[in-house]
Amino acid sequence: MSTNSIMTIENLQAKIGDKEILKGLNLQLEAGKVHAIMGPNGAGKSTLSKTLVGHYDVTVTGGDIFYKGKSIKEMEAEERALEGIFLSFQHPVEIPGVNNAYFLRSALNAKRKHEGKEELNAAEFLRLMRGHLEMLGMKSDMISRSLNEGFSGGEKKRNEILQMLILEPEVIILDEIDSGLDIDALRAVSEGINKMKDGKRSFLVITHYSRILDYIKPDYIHVLKDGRIIKTAGPELVAQLEEHGYDTIEEE
C-alpha cells in the first residue's frame, strides 16, 4: 500500500440484487491526485461509486474499502459523508418541497457540527454562497427553488458541484459530471473542481469523454471492465482509448 494512499479498495466484490457487479476490484486513490475511470456501459462504474458511499442498493460480498487506513465497509452513508467522502451522482434525485438553500445549509451545518464548529445562520450561509454561485454561473433563484426539482440536466450537475464546494470533502467521486453539459457548463464545473485541488484531496472522475480531462488533468487513467480495474496508466491512455475503444485493452 502506498503511504500516500487516502483510499484503498481491496478485492472488492459487490452485488445489486442477485447480480454480481464488482468482481474483485482493486484501486488506490492517492492524496492530491486526480484518478479518472473509463470503461464501457454497464461495467460497474456507478456501482463502484455507490459502494464507496454506502448506497442501500449495493451489498458488499467480499473485499474491503479503507479510508485513511480504516475500513469503512460497515459505516453508514451519513457518517462516510461527514468523514469527507462525497459522490456527485450520475442522476441526482429531485426532492419537491425541500428548499435547496435549506438543504445545502442543513448539510453544511451537519458537517460543521461534526467538526465541532459553529453552525451558520441563514445570512452567513448566503454570504458564503454568493461567490460559489457566481463561479458556477448559477442564478440565485436556483437555491430558492426546491432541490433539483425541474432543474435541467446541466443545472443538476452544477448543483452537485455546488454541494462539493460547500462541503469541502476529501475524497471526491464524480460520476459522469460531464455528461449533458454544454461548453460553458463544462468549463464552469471544471473550474469548480480545479478550485478544490489543494494537493491533499483526491478525485475519482468517472467519464466517457476526454473533453473534461483536458480541463482537469488526470494523473492516472483506470479502465474498469466487467467489474474490475483491468488497466492503469498515465493520461496518455486516453488518446489510445478514444482511437481503439475498450476491446483492445489487455488485462495487466
Place this chain on the structure above:
Amino acid sequence: MKLSTLKNIQFEEMATLLHVKGREQLLEKFCSLGLPDKKSEAYRYFDVEKLFESDYTVTPALPGAIGIGKKVVIIDGVVSTAPKGLRIYYKECESADMEHFDPMYFLGHLLSPVIIKIEVDGDAELEIEHHFTKSNSLVPYRIVLHNQANRHATIYESFIADDIENTLVLYGYDMHVAQDSTLRVVKMHSMPDSRYAMIASHKVNVAKQANALIKSFDLGGGQALQLMKIELDTYAHVDAAHLLYLNKDSKRGTVSQMIHKGEHSTSKQEAKNILDGKARGIFDALIKVEHSAKYSKAEQNSKAILLHKEAYMAAKPQLEIYIDELEASHGATTGQLSEKQLFYLQSRGISYTEARKILVIAFANTLIETVKDTRQQEQIKAAFEEVFYTTHQRG
C-alpha cells in the same frame, strides 16, 4: 350522563334525557338517525362507541358577559373575550340544516340551548381560541358565523387544553359565506396527547360567486373527527385542504360531503396524511353533484405517507354524480418516504432522523405554505416538529 343511554330510544324519552323542551324537528331528526355506532357510514373508521361509554358531566354553556381581548376566547363553550367592536352574541338556535348527514350535528344543537353568533365585518382577520378546562365533561356548543358580501375575511382557529382527561368536546359551526365574498378558515388543531376527544360537526353554505377556503391542520395524538357538509351555490368555489400528522394510537380525520347545487360551482379538496406509530388517519369524502349543478368542476385527492408499519390510512374518496356536464376527478394514494430521496440527503451528511424530518415536512409543505400569514405558518411548522420529535430521537 353516558351518551350510550341515548341509543335506541324514542322521542319522549329522548326529550326527557336531554332536558329539551320544544325543538321537535331537531329531536325527531336525531331520533331517526340514531346515536352513531361503528356501523354508521360517517363513523365507520372512528371508535365512537368508546367515547359514548364514559359518564360525562354535561355542563350547559351559561352565557355571561364578554370581556374585551385581542382574540375570541371560548372557554368550555362560553365566550370569555372578543375583540372590541366584533358583533358576537348569544342567540337561540334559529336554523339548522335539517338534511345534515351527521347525527351528532343534531345532538350538538339539542345540547346547546343557545348558540354563539358571530358576524364578521369587512375584511377582518379574526382569531378564535378554544379552551378546555374540565375533566370528565361533555362540552357541547355551537357557533353560527356570517361574513359580509364582497368582503374577504380570515379566521384562525386554535385549541388549548388544561391538564384534563376524559372530556368530549362536541362543537361545530354553521357558516354562511356571503355572496361574492371570500372566507378563509385556517384551523390548527394540535393535540400533543389525548386529554380530550372531539367531534366537530360543521355545515358550510357557500353563496353565489363566493369563495370558501377551508384549511385544517390536525396534528398529534388523540381521537378527533371533523365532519363537514359543504353546499355550493352557482359559481361558488371551495378550496379545502386537510393536513393530518398523527402518532401513537391516534384516530383522527375528516368526513365530508361536498355538495354542488349551483351551476358552474367548483371545488377542490386535498388531503395529505402522515401517519406514524399505530395511528389511523381518516379521509372519508364524498363529492355530490346534483341535477342543478351543470358545468361544475370537482377535484379531490388524498395522499398518505406511512412512517410505521402499524400505521393505517382509511381514504375513501367517493363521487355521486347525477349529470354529464361536469368535470370531476378523484384519487387516493398511500406510500412511504422515498428511499432514494432519503439516501440523497444522508449522502450529504444529514442524519437519518433529520432526513426523515425534512422529507415529512416537504410532503406537508405544499399545504402549510398556502397559509398566507407567516406567523401562523411558523406555528404550524413548530407544532409539526413537536409531533415529529415525540416519536423520533432528536438527531
